Amino acid sequence: xxxxxxxxxxxxxxxxxxxxxxxxxxxxxxxxxxxxxxxxxxxxxxxxxxxxxxxxxxxxxxxxxxxxxxxxxxxxxxxxxxxxxxxxxxxxxxxxxxxxxxxxxxxxxxxxxxxxxxxxxxxxxxxxxxxxxxxxxxxxxxxxxxxxxxxxxxxxxxxxxxxxxxxxxxxxxxxxxxxxxxxxxxxxxxxxxxxxxxxxxxxxxxxxxxxxxxxxx
Ligand SMILES: C[S@@+](CC[C@H](N)C(=O)[O-])C[C@H]1O[C@@H](n2cnc3c(N)ncnc32)[C@H](O)[C@@H]1O
Numbered sequence: 001x002x003x004x005x006x007x008x009x010x011x012x013x014x015x016x017x018x019x020x021x022x023x024x025x026x027x028x029x030x031x032x033x034x035x036x037x038x039x040x041x042x043x044x045x046x047x048x049x050x051x052x053x054x055x056x057x058x059x060x061x062x063x064x065x066x067x068x069x070x071x072x073x074x075x076x077x078x079x080x081x082x083x084x085x086x087x088x089x090x091x092x093x094x095x096x097x098x099x100x101x102x103x104x105x106x107x108x109x110x111x112x113x114x115x116x117x118x119x120x121x122x123x124x125x126x127x128x129x130x131x132x133x134x135x136x137x138x139x140x141x142x143x144x145x146x147x148x149x150x151x152x153x154x155x156x157x158x159x160x161x162x163x164x165x166x167x168x169x170x171x172x173x174x175x176x177x178x179x180x181x182x183x184x185x186x187x188x189x190x191x192x193x194x195x196x197x198x199x200x201x202x203x204x205x206x207x208x209x210x211x212x213x214x215x216x217x
Contacts, residue, residue: 023142025142026072026073027074027167028076028166029169029173030048031169033075033078035077035081037109039105041098044097054101055100055197056167056169056202057075057103057104058094058095059199060202061087068087069087071087072085075104076133078132079132081111082129082135083107085103086126088125089124090126107122107128117129133180134180143163144184146173148173148188149194152187152188153189154213155213167201170197191205
């Protein structure tokens with residue numbers, strides 16, 4: 001519902017359980033998604049797996065009938081365009097892939113308004129700017145966590161206060177991305193021994209932080 005005021009994610013129960021969230025960010029490196037808006041919403045898998053990116057957005061930002069206000073999602077498109085979604089301001093994000101992909105398409109269409117370091121803001125909570133992974137990394141200040149199957153098991157890692165999770169899409173991280181993350185001292189963390197879909201990895205990462213390392217329910 002455009003312009004509708006979404007309820008706060010801090011319900012009484014969450015406050016009692018100490019679940020008031022600090023900032024949590026997700027950076028998703030998309031390798032084949034389009035950087036122009038001329039794609040159809042009817043066949044998202046054929047457009048560089050936009051279906052997966054749409055599911056990543058909802059996994060990161062939505063709760064059941066609610067929004068995670070303290071979450072930001074960065075989608076890195078071809079290392080040339082950055083789309084950022086801010087949970088505190090976002091409107092019209094629904095659980096279906098089509099509406100999430102439509103928000104992303106509108107953001108890509110607005111890229112002409114993103115000049116130099118200036119962002120365009122095509123809809124509430126959605127921002128687009130020029131740049132790639134390094135631009136996103138310099139704009140975040142939390143603890144960098146690169147999600148990789150071969151990383152340290154979550155059971156052995158302290159849960160970061162304000163994590164910035166970095167994930168790849170359906171492709172591996174590129175050598176340049178790996179190098180950049182290593183140079184920025186990103187901690188490599190594994191959510192389990194099996195390669196899972198990026199949107200599932202986001203749900204598990206949220207659960208890891210929500211439960212303070214599977215300790216609080
Ligand atoms: C589908 S995977 C990427 C490709 C995958 N490595 C493969 O073998 O096909 C998508 C992303 O989700 C995250 N991911 C998947 N499984 C994971 C795991 N077990 N632990 C941590 N992150 C994982 C990683 O960021 C990964 O790049």
